[in-house]
Amino acid sequence: MSTPDDVVVAEDLRRTHGRGATKVAAVDGISLRLPRASFTVVLGASGAGKTTLLHLLAGLEAPDAGTVTVGGVDLASLNEASRTVFRRRYIGLVFQHSELVPYLTARSNLLLPYLLDKRDPDPAWMDRLTRALGIHERLEQLPGQLSGGEEQRVALGRALATKPEVLIADEPHGNLDVRQGEQVLRLLRSTTDRFGQTVLLATHDPRAIGFADRVLVLRDGVVAHDISSPDVDHVTGLLAS
Template sequence: MTTHHSGVATAPRATTAAARAMDLTKVYGQGETQVVALDAVSVEFRQAQFTAIMGPSGSGKSTLMHCMAGLDAISGGSARIGDTELNGLKDKKLTQLRRDKIGFIFQAFNLLPTLTALENITLPMDIAGRKPDRAWLDRVVQTVGLADRLKHRPSQLSGGQQQRVAVARALASRPEIIFADEPTGNLDSRSGAEVLGFLRNSVRELGQTVVMVTHDPVAASYADRVVFLADGRIVDDIAGPTADSVLERMRNLSGGAPRTPGSDATARTS
């Protein structure tokens, strides 16, 4: 059943996991130079939910996302996208999984300058030899507000518009999950807020699953949930974050204050 929030039709929420880690470990180097980037991390990212991953520099947040997205091999434990175990997956199968089931949004927009916005959006499907679902593509384009920019090349678009093209590209193939690594890092505050709003709407209206790494408490406040890492371990997990509640958690992590999970997390109004 479709639910409504502030008069906006929303996609029904699922309770199953789009991605899951169990005792996930990532180790770089050997001997005296060995660094444990992830230390037996267990976490689920649920379908139709927007999750932010935060933590101090070097906490392992980007490593977790890269391992869960199949961009980096894991050292131990389990990483799954849906029912598919990534650990030990052959390169060809891993490439197919990333192409068919995962969407990516990076800080650098990664658009091809010679292609139009529409051509950039459909490029992954073109490479895979698949035709886009026209109705879904139209819906994605409307959701991110690009209907009047589809014939423009990246040089004719603002930074915020270029990142919206990247968001639409990630959504266009209807992936099971989208991983976003600091997607507003190169944007001014207004453009960043627009892109975060579009990600928020893709979850609420299109039923998309989004996992975003960010260092910005305001960006994290757009999420349904924030997972905090420190020294390669999950140290906190709050629902309904606000910028203030996220900032307080980050201060606690930086200052070594005691953890009080979920004590003051309040729902963000939107």
């Protein structure tokens, strides 16, 4: 049963890539629900279908079959222009590369979603968020003047600036060193604990297991394991098998 507390509901999603002999069922029948204020980690080897699944859930790609609703809105009911606006307001996105605008300061990058929406930022929220992310003293810097970890934290701030229903992050710490990578994982966890943020994180990094409420192990486009309150050793064993 779907409840209003399920922020994301996906039913039997399917998506193939390529055609002919190279056709791949990247997502091959996935259903899932993400309850509000939960932290879900999607684990799987390269090619398992993680990015395709996240793109479908964010409405960046359309499924061949199946449905996605975010905050009760069926993404297929929106045309492309309204989907872009919807995404900006309700879905925060973070990728492996921070994709900050290089000629704008960290502050301007953070405020970009508001500018694009012609809305006024909430100064109290921005202050709380940038302090929580540990970037409030770096806001006048350009992205090129920040460390990789700082850049990713600004990207995280930009994704959270408008308090999206769901934060979808695709290997956000893939390019960072161990310490900075852990910082990003800890921050994602704390956005759920402190701000009630619903987070979906895809990675092939088993360290993420220890931060998750739930782990979905993807294999060949299907959910091979769905584990609540995951135990690191147990899940690592499943990954190796």
